[in-house]
Amino acid sequence: MSASAAGYRASPDSASGYVVEGGRRDAHRLRALWRHRGLLWSFTLRELQVRYRQAALGFAWALLQPAALTLVTTLVFHTFLRIDVGGFAYPVFVFTGLVAWTFFHTAVSGAVPTLVNNAGLVRKIWFPREALPLATVLAVGLDLAAALLLWVVLLAVFGVGLTPALLWTLPLLLILVAFTAACALLGAAINVRFRDVKHALPLVLQVFFFATPIVYPLALVPAGWRRVAALNPLTGVVAGLRDAALHARAPDVERTLISAAVALLLLVLGYIVFTRADRRFADIV
Amino acid sequence: MIDQRDGTASQPAIEVGNCSKRFVRGAAAYGSLRDTLSRLVRRERAAGEPIQALDDVSLVVEPGEIVGVIGDNGAGKSTLLKVVARITPPDTGRVTVRGRLSSLIEIGAGFHPELTGRESVLLHGSILGLRRRDVRGGMGAIAAFAGLEGAMDTPVKFFSTGMYARLGFAVAVHADPRVLLVDEVLSVGDLAFREACYERIRQLQALGTAILFVSHDLPAIEGLCDRALLLASGRVTDEGPPNAVVAAYRAATAARMAKSR
Numbered sequence: 001m002s003a004s005a006a007g008y009r010a011s012p013d014s015a016s017g018y019v020v021e022g023g024r025r026d027a028h029r030l031r032a033l034w035r036h037r038g039l040l041w042s043f044t045l046r047e048l049q050v051r052y053r054q055a056a057l058g059f060a061w062a063l064l065q066p067a068a069l070t071l072v073t074t075l076v077f078h079t080f081l082r083i084d085v086g087g088f089a090y091p092v093f094v095f096t097g098l099v100a101w102t103f104f105h106t107a108v109s110g111a112v113p114t115l116v117n118n119a120g121l122v123r124k125i126w127f128p129r130e131a132l133p134l135a136t137v138l139a140v141g142l143d144l145a146a147a148l149l150l151w152v153v154l155l156a157v158f159g160v161g162l163t164p165a166l167l168w169t170l171p172l173l174l175i176l177v178a179f180t181a182a183c184a185l186l187g188a189a190i191n192v193r194f195r196d197v198k199h200a201l202p203l204v205l206q207v208f209f210f211a212t213p214i215v216y217p218l219a220l221v222p223a224g225w226r227r228v229a230a231l232n233p234l235t236g237v238v239a240g241l242r243d244a245a246l247h248a249r250a251p252d253v254e255r256t257l258i259s260a261a262v263a264l265l266l267l268v269l270g271y272i273v274f275t276r277a278d279r280r281f282a283d284i285v
Numbered sequence: 286m287i288d289q290r291d292g293t294a295s296q297p298a299i300e301v302g303n304c305s306k307r308f309v310r311g312a313a314a315y316g317s318l319r320d321t322l323s324r325l326v327r328r329e330r331a332a333g334e335p336i337q338a339l340d341d342v343s344l345v346v347e348p349g350e351i352v353g354v355i356g357d358n359g360a361g362k363s364t365l366l367k368v369v370a371r372i373t374p375p376d377t378g379r380v381t382v383r384g385r386l387s388s389l390i391e392i393g394a395g396f397h398p399e400l401t402g403r404e405s406v407l408l409h410g411s412i413l414g415l416r417r418r419d420v421r422g423g424m425g426a427i428a429a430f431a432g433l434e435g436a437m438d439t440p441v442k443f444f445s446t447g448m449y450a451r452l453g454f455a456v457a458v459h460a461d462p463r464v465l466l467v468d469e470v471l472s473v474g475d476l477a478f479r480e481a482c483y484e485r486i487r488q489l490q491a492l493g494t495a496i497l498f499v500s501h502d503l504p505a506i507e508g509l510c511d512r513a514l515l516l517a518s519g520r521v522t523d524e525g526p527p528n529a530v531v532a533a534y535r536a537a538t539a540a541r542m543a544k545s546r
Contacts, residue, residue, distance in 0.1 A: 017384050017463075020368070022304065022377035035414060042411035050399045124390050126371045127412045282373045283308065 029275050033128045043135030047110075048142065062143035063150055065106070066098040073098075073215045085217050088246050092158045096245055097214035097238040099151050103144040104180050104234060105205055111136040111184035112191050112201055119285045129278055130271070133188040137181050144173075155245055168244035168251055172237050175256075179233040179263035185270035189277040192285050213238055230255055233263040290461070290492055296383055298464050298495030299346040304368055304378030305519075306339040338364040339375065340519035348463070351486070351496040353506035353527055355534050356516035362499045365516070366466050369497060384463025387413055389454050389482070398442035402433055402452055405441050409456040423459050430481065431455035451478055458485045465489060467498045483509065503531050 033040070055061060070091050077083045078090035085093045111133035115122055118132055148169075155162060191197040212234040213221065221229055229235045236259025240251030338361050346352050354362050367373045369380055370388055396405045406427055410420030420427075428434045431451040441449055451474055458465070467486070474482065486509065490496060500506055506513055506527050513530035515523035515537075523533045 017382045017386070018371060019382075020371045020374050020380040022306075022375040022379065036411070038415075038417055039411040042408045042417065046397055046400060046404070046408055049404060050397055053399050121396070121412070123372070125388060125412055279374050282367065 029128065029130075033130060036128050036131060039127055040131045040135055040138065043131055044138040047135060047139035051139070059146070062146045066095060066102045066147055066150075069098050069102070070095045077215050083216055083220075086219065086246075088160070089158045092154055092160055093217075093242070093246065094215055095151060095154055096241050097212070099144070099147045100176050100234065100237050100241060101209065101212065101214050102147060103140060103176065104183075105209070106143060107137045107140040107180045108183045108187060109201060109205065110140060112187035112197060115188050115192050115281060115285055116195075122285050123282050129281060130185060130274055133184040133274075134181060137177070137184050141177070151245075160246060161248065163248040165244045165248045165250065169241060171260075172240045172244070172251065172256070175233055175260050175263045176237045178267045179237075179259075182263065182266035182270040185274040186266070189270075189274040192277065192281055208232070208234065217242070230258050231262060233259040233266075235259065295348055297345045297381075298348045298350075298383050299344065299369060299497065300379075300381040301342055301344040301365070301369060302379045302381075304339050304342045304365075304375040304380060305337070306364060306368060306373070306375045307335045308338050308364075309335050337519045339368065342378075342516075342519070342521055344514065344521070346464075346495040346497060348493040348495050349490055350512065351490055351498055351510045353510035353513040353530075354497065354499045354516060355501070355503065355506060355513060355531065357538075360516040361519040362516055363468060364519075366468050366497065366499055369464075370466055382464055385414065385460065386464040386466065387457045387460045387462035388466040388468070389457050390466070390468050391450050391453065396441070399440055401440055402428070402437040402444070405452065406437075406456055409453065410460065413456070413460045415460060420456075427452075427455045427459050430459065430485070432478070447474055447478075450474055454478075454482060458482070458489065462489065463494055465494050465496045467496065467500070469500050503534070507531055 052059060057064070073094045074090050077094070078085075083090075114132040114136055115129060121127075122129060152162065152166075187197060187201065211229065211232060213229070218226065218229070218235065218239045236251070236255050240256050240259075243249050243251040340361075342361070342365060344352070344365075354365060356362055364373070366388070368375050369382065370386060371380070371382075396408045400408065403424065406424060407417055407420050411417060424437070425434075428437050431448075431454070433448060433452055433455075436444070436448065441452075444452070454474070465486070483505075486496060486498075498506070498510060510527045512525065513527040514521055515530050515534050517537075522537075523530050
C-alpha cells in the first residue's frame with residue numbers, strides 16, 4: 001500500500017521538521033505561524049461553529065450587545081444627564097464608540113482564557129499556540145463586520161451624511177485590531193501563569209470603558225487629562241471614527257499616530273511576551 | 286535506508302543529543318499573584334523539590350526504524366516524547382526532527398465536544414500542519430480506518446472513548462508522517478483496532494517512517510521494535526535488541542522487588 005492509497009499526500013511545506021535547543025528561543029516563530037495559517041482558520045471556524053450551534057439567537061447576539069448598550073447609555077447620559085455631544089443624535093454618537101468597544105471587549109475577554117480552556121491540546125500536541133487567542137480575535141471580527149454594517153445604516157437613518165471621509169475608518173480599524181490582538185496575546189500568556197487575571201479582567205475592562213471617550217465626547221476631557229487619554233489607543237480609534245463619520249473630516253493626525261504607535265508597540269511586546277512564556281505553557285497550564 | 290516515498294537520503298529522523306530537563310513539583314508550577322508577591326517579599330525561592338525528568342539522554346532513530354522505550358512510571362518516557370514532539374523544550378541539549386511528526390496520543394474531546402467527527406478531523410489535521418483540502422481528500426480513508434463511516438456528522442460528545450481515540454489515531458497515521466510517536470495508548474482501542482494500528486505502524490515503517498514507541502506492553506515491544514531503550518530516573522540505563530533490554534528490565538524489577546521484600 002502506498003502513502004497516497006492510504007489517504008493523502010501531505011503538502012511539502014508543512015513537512016520540513018525542526019530543531020529544538022535547550023535554553024534557546026525558537027527563532028522561526030513567525031514562519032511557523034505562517035505555515036500553520038490553515039490552523040488559524042480552523043480554530044476560527046471552530047469558534048464560530050460552536051458559538052452558533054449552542055446559542056438559540058445565534059448571530060443576533062453580535063448586534064444585540066451594542067444595541068442594548070446604546071439604549072441604556074442613551075437613557076442615562078442623554079435623557080437623564082443631558083450630556084452635550086456637539087449636536088449629534090446621541091444614539092449615533094454612542095454607537096460609533098460602541099462598535100469599536102464591543103469588538104475589543106468581546107475579543108479580549110474571549111481570548112484571555114483560551115490557553116487554559118484548551119489545556120488538553122496544549123499539553124499533548126505542538127502547534128503555534130498564539131493561534132488560539134488570535135483565532136478568537138478573528139472570530140469576533142465577524143461580529144465587528146456585522147456591527148459596522150448596522151453602524152452605516154444608523155448613520156444614514158439619523159441623517160448623518162455618508163461622505164468619503166468615512167474611508168478613514170479602515171486605518172482606524174487596523175489600529176483597533178492591532179491593539180486588540182496585543183491585549184489578547186498578553187492577557188492569554190499572563191493568564192497561564194497567574195489565574196488572577198480571570199478575576200482582574202472584568203474590572204480592567206470596566207475601567208477601560210470609562211477611560212475611553214465612548215459615552216462622552218473627547219472635548220469634555222480637560223486638556224491635561226487628554227494627553228493621558230491619548231496613550232490609550234482606543235481613544236484615538238473612537239475619536240477618529242467620530243471625526244470621520246460625524247464630522248466628515250480626517251482624524252486628528254497627532255492623536256491617531258500616537259494611537260497607532262502605542263498599539264504597534266504593544267503588539268510587538270505582546271508577541272515577545274507570549275512566545276517567551278510559550279516555552280512553559282505545556283508544563284504549567 | 287532510502288525513504289520509499291521520495292527517495293530522500295538517509296539522515297537520522299530523530300536525534301536527541303544530551304537532553305536534560307527538570308521539573309519543579311508542587312505549588313510553584315502556577316499560582317496566584319499573591320503567592321508570587323509574598324515569595325518576592327520574603328526572598329524565598331519557589332517551593333518544591335526539583336525532579337530530574339531527563340538526565341543527559343541521547344538517542345538516534347533512523348528512518349524505517351522502530352525504537353521502543355520502556356521503564357517504570359515516572360522514568361521519563363512521556364517527557365522524552367514531549368521533548369521530541371517539541372511540546373516542552375529541554376533545559377539543555379538539542380533535539381532534531383527531520384520531516385513531519387505525528388503522535389498517536391489520546392486527545393480525548395480536546396478539540397471541542399460540539400464539533401462533529403468530520404470537523405474534528407479537519408482541526409486535528411490543521412494542528413498537524415496539513416492543508417484542509419488535503420485532509421478533506423483523505424476523509425474517506427480516515428473514517429474507514431477508524432470504523433466510523435456512519436458517525437462522521439455526529440458531534441463527538443456522543444462518541445465513546447474508544448470511538449474518539451480511534452478517530453484521533455486514524456488522523457495521526459494518515460498524515461503521512463516521517464516521524465511517529467506512540468505513547469501507551471493503543472490499549473483504549475479494541476483488539477481489532479489495535480491489530481489494525483500495528484499493521485499500519487509496520488506499513489509506515491516499510492515506507493521509511495521512524496517510530497518511537499512507548500509502552501508497558503513488553504511483548505508488543507519485543508514483537509514490533511528493532512531496538513529498545515530502558516529509562517530509569519531520566520537516564521538511559523540500557524539500550525540494544527528488544528529481547529535483551531526487556532530481559533534486563535524484568536531482571537531489574539525482580540531484583541528490586543526481592544530487596545524490598
